Amino acid sequence: MNGKLEKFRKEWLEEATIRQMQQKMGDNEISSEELVIMYLQRISEVDQTVNAILEINPQALQTARSLDEERRSGKVRSLLHGIPVLLKDNMDTSDKMHTSCGSLAMKDYFAEEDAFLVKKLREAGAVILGKTNMTEWANFMSDRMRNGWSSRGGQVNNPYGPFDVGGSSSGAAAAVSANMAAVSIGTETSGSIINPSAQNALVGIKPTVGAISRSGIIPLSFTQDTPGPMARTVEDATITFSLMIGHDSDDPVTKGSDCYAGIDWLSLLDPKALIGKRIGIARSIFEREISTERKAQFDTVLTQMEALGAEIIDSIDLGAMEDDLGYNVLLYEFKAALNAYLGKTPMTNPVRTLSDVIRFNKEHSEETLKYGQVMLEKVDRTSGTLKEPAYIEALIKNRHLAGEVALDKAFNEHRIDFLLFPQDHGCSFSAAAGYPAITVPASFTEKGEPFCITMCGRAFAEPELIGYAYAFEQQTLVRSKPNV
Numbered sequence: 336m337n338g339k340l341e342k343f344r345k346e347w348l349e350e351a352t353i354r355q356m357q358q359k360m361g362d363n364e365i366s367s368e369e370l371v372i373m374y375l376q377r378i379s380e381v382d383q384t385v386n387a388i389l390e391i392n393p394q395a396l397q398t399a400r401s402l403d404e405e406r407r408s409g410k411v412r413s414l415l416h417g418i419p420v421l422l423k424d425n426m427d428t429s430d431k432m433h434t435s436c437g438s439l440a441m442k443d444y445f446a447e448e449d450a451f452l453v454k455k456l457r458e459a460g461a462v463i464l465g466k467t468n469m470t471e472w473a474n475f476m477s478d479r480m481r482n483g484w485s486s487r488g489g490q491v492n493n494p495y496g497p498f499d500v501g502g503s504s505s506g507a508a509a510a511v512s513a514n515m516a517a518v519s520i521g522t523e524t525s526g527s528i529i530n531p532s533a534q535n536a537l538v539g540i541k542p543t544v545g546a547i548s549r550s551g552i553i554p555l556s557f558t559q560d561t562p563g564p565m566a567r568t569v570e571d572a573t574i575t576f577s578l579m580i581g582h583d584s585d586d587p588v589t590k591g592s593d594c595y596a597g598i599d600w601l602s603l604l605d606p607k608a609l610i611g612k613r614i615g616i617a618r619s620i621f622e623r624e625i626s627t628e629r630k631a632q633f634d635t636v637l638t639q640m641e642a643l644g645a646e647i648i649d650s651i652d653l654g655a656m657e658d659d660l661g662y663n664v665l666l667y668e669f670k671a672a673l674n675a676y677l678g679k680t681p682m683t684n685p686v687r688t689l690s691d692v693i694r695f696n697k698e699h700s701e702e703t704l705k706y707g708q709v710m711l712e713k714v715d716r717t718s719g720t721l722k723e724p725a726y727i728e729a730l731i732k733n734r735h736l737a738g739e740v741a742l743d744k745a746f747n748e749h750r751i752d753f754l755l756f757p758q759d760h761g762c763s764f765s766a767a768a769g770y771p772a773i774t775v776p777a778s779f780t781e782k783g784e785p786f787c788i789t790m791c792g793r794a795f796a797e798p799e800l801i802g803y804a805y806a807f808e809q810q811t812l813v814r815s816k817p818n819v
Contacts, residue, residue, distance in 0.1 A: 340365075344373045349514045350816050353418055353571045356517065360406065360417055367399035367406075367417030371462060374419050378465075378515045381494075381819050385513050387506035389424050389488045391465040393431050399462045414574045416460030421519040423507045424466040424488075425473065426450045426562070427551040432463075436553045437471035437485025439703050440695040444684050450551025451583045452520065452562055459578040464516050467506030472692075472711065473524060473555045474503040475669060480706040482531075483509075486696075493534060494817035498784045501531030501759075508535040508565050513819050518566040518575045524555045524665060525766035528563045529774050529789055530759040536776045536785035536814050538572040538804065539565045541762070543795045544769035545591035547576075548583035554672035556665050558730065559766050567814060569775065569805040573600050576797070594795050606809045608802030610644030615651045615751035621760035632778050632786050633757040636807075640755070643810055648749050653741040657763040660736060663729035664767070670719040689715050737767035746793055753803060754791040765791045773797075775804045776814040 343365060347355075359365045375391065382388050392398075402417045422428065425436045427446035435441035449457065456463065468488035470480065482502030483491030491505040494513040501508055504521025508531035511519045521528045523541045532539025540563045549560050564575035577600040583589045616637070622630070637647050674688050686692060693711050696703040717723065741764045745751060754761060758774075765772040772791045779785055788807070792800045 340369055340373055344376060348373050348377065350567060351517070352568055353414055353517055353574055356418060357414055357416070366403045367462060368396055368403055370417065371395050371399045371419055371464065374464060374516055381513050381515060382510075384819050385492050385494050385509050385515075386489055387467055387491050387510035387513065387515065388421070389435075389466045389468045389506065390432055392428075392463050395419070395462055395464050402460055402462065405460070412458070412460035413578055415456065415578055418461055418518070419464040419516045420456060420461045420575070421464050421467050421507060421510050421516040422453065423504050423519070423521050424469050425522060425553040426453060426520065428453055428463060428466075430463070432466050434466075434553065435487050436473065437469045437487050438692065439486040439699060440686050440692045442487050444680065444686070446551070447681060448551065451548035451581070451585065452579045453551065455579050455581055456520075467510050467519060469506055470503035473522070473527060475555055475665065475710050475714070476708050477706040477710055479709075484706065486703040486705070494819045495536070495785060496783050499534055501534035503527040504531050504565065508532055508537055508539070511535075511565055511567060512537055513817055518564055518571050520562055520575070520579075521565050522552060522560060522562045523766065524559045526759050526762040528565060529762045529772055532565050532774045533758045533787035533789065534785060536779075536787065537565050537567060537774070538569050538776070538808070539563065539774045540572050540576050540797065540801075541765060541772045542576065542797060543591070543771045545588040546595070546771070546795070546797065547579045547592070548581065548586040548589050550583055550585040554676055556668045557672055558664065558668065559769065569801060569808045570601070570604055573604065573801050576600075591795065595798075598798055600798075600801070603798050603802045604805045605802050606806050607644070608806040609640060612645045612752040612803065613750055614640055614645050614647050615745050615749055615754045616647060616649045617651045617653045617745070617754060617756070617761065618649070620653065620657065621757055624760065625757055628780055629757055629786060632780075633788070636755075636777050636788055639811060640807065643806055648751055651745055651749055651751070651754075653745055653764070655736045655741045657761070660733050660763050660767050661729060663725055664733055666714055667717050667721060667723060667726035667729070669714045670717050671721050674719055733767040737764045738770070742768050742770060742791070742793070752792075753796070753800060756789045756791065758787055759789055761789060761791055768794075770794050771797050771800060773800045773804045775808050777811065778813050779815075
């Protein structure tokens with residue numbers, strides 16, 4: 336690496352924001368191609384410890400070079416123009432990368448088309464840098480599997496130390512936290528953006544179901560899946576989120592994203608956004624599950640929120656617990672969703688059904704069944720037709736409990752603007768209701784483990800949540816880079 340790039344890499348690249356990268360590229364100090372080179376060097380050094388990257392896009396440098404040519408001709412597509420972005424390994428790309436969901440059964444599969452959100456990112460000028468490791472089959476393979484483990488990629492490690500890395504967007508979180516890309520895209524069914532973001536001191540946006548298309552993503556649930564950005568700052572997460580929004584005819588629920596039309600997303604980044612806001616605290620959801628240290632950290636956050644002009648409405652009863660939701664909706668939807676995805680892949684892909692995945696794992700058990708596959712086998716015993724009374728009952732119950740009983744009632748009766756939780760507590764309610772949430776770094780434990788807060792809002796309330804998250808972030812600015 337030449338002297339200029341080595342200096343930038345050592346003195347500037349770590350924790351650099353999207354806006355700072357655009358400034359450097361706009362001033363001709365660096366190019367997108369050089370950004371990619373610096374990140375590749377960073378990955379080669381750091382990922383030996385973190386193990387977050389499954390593969391690099393062999394076309395990344397060429398893509399960056401072509402985007403540099405566009406910039407020189409006066410065309411800049413968006414704030415993501417020339418910015419390296421990582422994708423969780425369940426997102427289809429039409430380039431020379433695999434899409435495997437972390438499974439060795441899918442290690443040779445190449446998708447023919449980009450997922451809808453990948454098309455949106457490319458249209459915005461993003462450079463798809465690579466695919467990240469993840470908890471295999473979105474953490475629905477085994478009830479014993481460690482967060483961040485996959486048979487294809489091995490174990491993702493938390494860059495902050497011997498702590499849980501979070502799942503299932505584990506590599507997507509760890510990579511950005513360890514400064515191996517500007518931003519990454521994860522997916523969530525129940526906690527899989529919020530949890531790893533919280534464990535890696537990141538801002539993670541779990542959007543309203545329907546804000547961003549799910550087509551071209553290996554699915555778990557028809558009703559709960561959603562992709563979303565993971566970044567080191569609220570601004571970077573907001574920029575990326577705003578450029579993935581769009582109506583996709585192949586994912587009808589995205590029609591709801593029309594409500595975002597005309598929003599100036601960067602104008603929402605208001606350091607005074609919390610003034611006069613009412614924040615709901617449902618202590619019964621988390622008080623028996625978190626440590627004394629984290630309780631103290633959370634109480635400090637409440638004091639900080641009050642100092643920012645917010646009013647704390649404490650001890651709200653949500654009328655349900657997260658365990659009341661269960662996982663039957665996912666249990667029944669997974670087979671139908673996965674079989675539909677696999678059945679539409681090219682005939683060159685020998686893995687056509689969930690049963691094929693299970694069979695492959697049994698035939699390669701030493702490599703694939705470190706933690707077993709009890710969940711996959713349980714899912715495969717369902718009909719895959721979504722006709723079971725147990726599924727319909729669970730679907731109706733969860734939507735009612737999470738949406739009407741827990742969240743809507745709290746918002747309406749207590750006139751609160753959002754619910755606030757420590758770490759990823761409460762995420763099951765947002766997941767089951769399809770409502771948005773955003774996590775923001777708040778502090779670190781004495782041992783150095785990240786401690787974050789999660790804000791949960793009404794459907795399509797991302798504009799408000801982004802403002803609240805930004806106000807808190809700018810007042811505290813607690814994120815520090817990991818020592819890797």
